[in-house]
Amino acid sequence: MKLKMLFLGVLLLLGTVAAVPAVFTKNSVVHDFIRPLVNEQPVRLEQGDERLRKGLGLDKKAAWRHLGDARRTVKPTSVVDVAEAAQDTQAQDRIPKSRAEVDLSFAPLVKETAPAVVNVYAARKIPARRSPFADDPFFGQFFGGPFQSPPRMEQSLGSGVILDPSGLVVTNNHVIDGADEVKVAFADGREFSAKILSKDKTVDLAVLKIEGKGPFPTISIANSDDLAIGDLVLAIGNPFGIGQTVTNGIVSALARNNIGVDNFGFFIQTDAAINPGNSGGALINMKGQLIGVNTAIFSRSGGSNGIGFAIPSNMVATFLRAAKNGGHYERPFVGADFAPVTADIADALGLRRPTGALVRSIYPGGPAAKAGLKVGDVVMTVDGKEVLTPDALNFRFATLGIGKSVTLDVLSSDVRKIVTLPLAKAPEVPRRDQRTIKGRNPFAGATVDNLSPRVADELRLPRTKTGVVVAEVGNGSLAARFGLQPGDIILDINGERVDTTRKLAEIADRGDRGWQFDIERGGRRLTQVVR
DSSP states (O other): OHHHHHHHHHHHHHHHHHHHHHHTSTTSHHHHHHGGGSOOSOOEEOTTOHHHHHHTTOSSSOOOOBOTTSOEEOOOOSHHHHHHHHHHHHOTTSOOOSHHHHOOOOHHHHHHHGGGEEEEEEEEEEOOOOOTTTTOTTTHHHHTTTTOOOOEEEEEEEEEEEEETTTEEEEOHHHHTTOSEEEEEOTTSOEEEEEEEEEETTTTEEEEEEOSOSOOOOOOBOOGGGOOTTOEEEEEEOGGGSOOEEEEEEEEEEEEOOSSSTTOOOEEEEOSOOOTTOTTOEEEOTTSOEEEEEEEEOOSSSSOOSOEEEEEHHHHHHHHHHHHTTSOOOOOBOSEEEEEOOHHHHHHHTOSSOOSEEEEEEOTTSHHHHHTOOTTOEEEEETTEEOOSHHHHHHHHHHHOTTOEEEEEEEETTEEEEEEEEOBOOOOOSOOOOEEOOSSSTTTTEEEEEOOHHHHHHTTOOTTOOSEEEEEEOTTOHHHHTTOOTTOEEEEETTEEOOSHHHHHHHHHTOOSOEEEEEEETTEEEEEEEO
């Protein structure tokens, strides 16, 4: 009898051992009953809960990991928790399960940078229009006074970026060009007068100085060479004058050229919405640093089509540095003119693809000539950075500044060589000798200059050009009637070579009955005959 009771007890014990795990298995009846009483998730702790961590024995081992909501949790220890944690880590494309995982905001970035982006108001005084009878001794008494309209003010609106706590603001030249009065307004309602320290039409940049007590909020300048296509960016400005606005997008392309904005050919392209009024505003990266100054859009309607352009921050930094030093920005002079490498040229040179800048002409005695560059050479890199186009090459020169030297990798007659090229100040040789031509001749009313690299810079002509150039043409003058334009290079008159303004004035004073002269305009030679 005792043996039977012992046998039944053993069977009961074995059954209990086998049944209990099944009863408490996940999704079983007992498990579902007690589940509300048990927290299956890891215990959430704040990093300062030292007593609780010590009680759980976590004070010796680091048991923290980052969460999307910036809180911390104890590492899972059960088999189920380990499996769920591994699944969480691997499934990056799962549906977000919390507000913290859904919320992605640029608000902290905007809060930090937007105060340094200002509105720029420029006012121009338009002269009064006079009656055509105002100077007539008889009709003037009837039409001179009442029909003379008063002068009026024309205003333009743009944006600017404060880059120095003393109040130095960078904006576009076209925003303030010709302005008689400039004001800067902050998003918080403050408004200050500003004076123009430096401006340059070629690179479309200007530096203003706020006439107020600082320090002012600023944005730091990033290295635009670190940009990559696809990087996230924010554009901040004042489109259409409606108030400060922030848009986001990506870097769509780099080193854009030939977009019809003056002759600066190295832009960042972005799809962040840029509209009229955004000019001069900030394009910033995800670190809150300036990577460009918004300057232009490609649009048929006048609004944003997702193709905007910004001047790279490296160019902005160079321009700002010149203004801080009390001078105006000047492009370095290298004494060479460059052309793009076409597919045919690349094939003839044995290049796998069209790249580099072809030396088209050399200024005698200039830095390029002294460094050993020759016509036909191809510049492949500048300081180790690849050169795709002449615009990219000139951009590298422009951002380095006068007084620096660059190292060029040059392909010359199928041989690669390294050339050190100094960046000098544009010389004024021959000396400037500006004259306004008078008399009865096709050049009367034109102001002409001896063409030097410095004058060529001012008129945005190739620096290797020589001779006599038309700087200005008077309204209604004979020169204007015969079609002369600023930038025209006068080559010869009646078969005589014109190489100085004095020579031109002497020929014009002769009063010849007939005139035949050749000019160069936009790289083309034109002939004009006057009888």
